[in-house]
Amino acid sequence: MPPKLRLAQPADIPAIIQLQQQIWEPTYRAILSADQITYMFEAMYSPEVLANQMTTQGHTFVLAEDADQLLGFAAFAPLEPESPIFKLHKIYVLPVTQGTGLGKHLLSEVESRCRSLGGTELLLNVNRYNPARGFYEKQGFRVIREEDIAIGPYWMNDFVMAKPLVSQVDQNPIAA
Template structure:
C-alpha cells in the first residue's frame, strides 16, 4: 500500500532512511559519509521544508501494517520534469516487487502532473542502476556533486520519458 506522508511521518521517514541507507551504502561509502548525508538530507528542518513545497511529495510504502520504504519526488523540478529524489526500502522488503510498484506509481503521478520526463540520480557503484534500467530508465549524463565536508556524490543521471 502506498500512503501519502505528512509532516507527522518525519520520524518514520528518518528511521526508514537510516536503516535503508546503512544497508544500501555500507559497501559503497564510509560510515562517516553516510551519517553526514543522512544528517544533511533527512534533518527535521530539511524534511519540513520539503513538506511545505506543494510540488514535493512523500509517500510511505506499507505491507501488513509495517512500513517498508518510502519515496520522495518533486514535480516540475525542471521544465516538464519530475525528479525522483528518494526511493528506499528496508533490506527485508527487497524482492517483493515493491520497488516496481513504487516506480509505476511515480510514473503515473508524473504524467498526472503534466510532466513528460522523470529523472533520478544513482551512485555509480549502486547496483540499483540495473533495476532502474530494467524499468525503462536510461543514463543521459554523469555528474559529481560537491555536498560539503569534503564529500561528493559521483552519480549517473537517469531519465524515463513518459509516453504520450
C-alpha cells in the first residue's frame, strides 16, 4: 500500500528537520566534505528558513508518511510568480526506503500538483556527482545546463534538469 501523502504545515517543520537529520549526511557524504554538509544543512534546514519557504516564498511541501512515521518529503514552487514553470526544490526519502518507489510516488504527486496549477515544465538542480541524476532521468528529466551556485564559502556544482509536464498531444490538440 502506498504511503499517505499530505501537505505540510509550519507545525511540521520540527518533523521535517528530524527527518533530514537522518537523510542529509548519508545522501551527501560521498560527494561533499563533512564541513560543507554541516554548513549547508544548517543554512537550509533551520526552522526559520523552512518557515520562510512555506509562508513567504510559496514553497509547497508534500510529506509521505506511513503509520504516522515520516518517510520522505518534496518541496516545489513556481519558478517566478504566475510562471507556468515550477521548480522541485527538495525531494528526500529515508535511506531505507530508497528503491521502494517512494521517491517516484512523491515526484508523481509533485508533477500532478504542478499541472493542476497550470504548470507546463518542472525544473530541478542535482549535484553533478549525485547518483540521483539517474533516478531523475528515468522519470523523464533531461539535463539542460550546468550551474555553479555559491552557498557561503562553498560551491554547489549542479546540473539543471527539466521535464515537460504536458505532452505534445496536450499542446497541439487536433481539432475534430
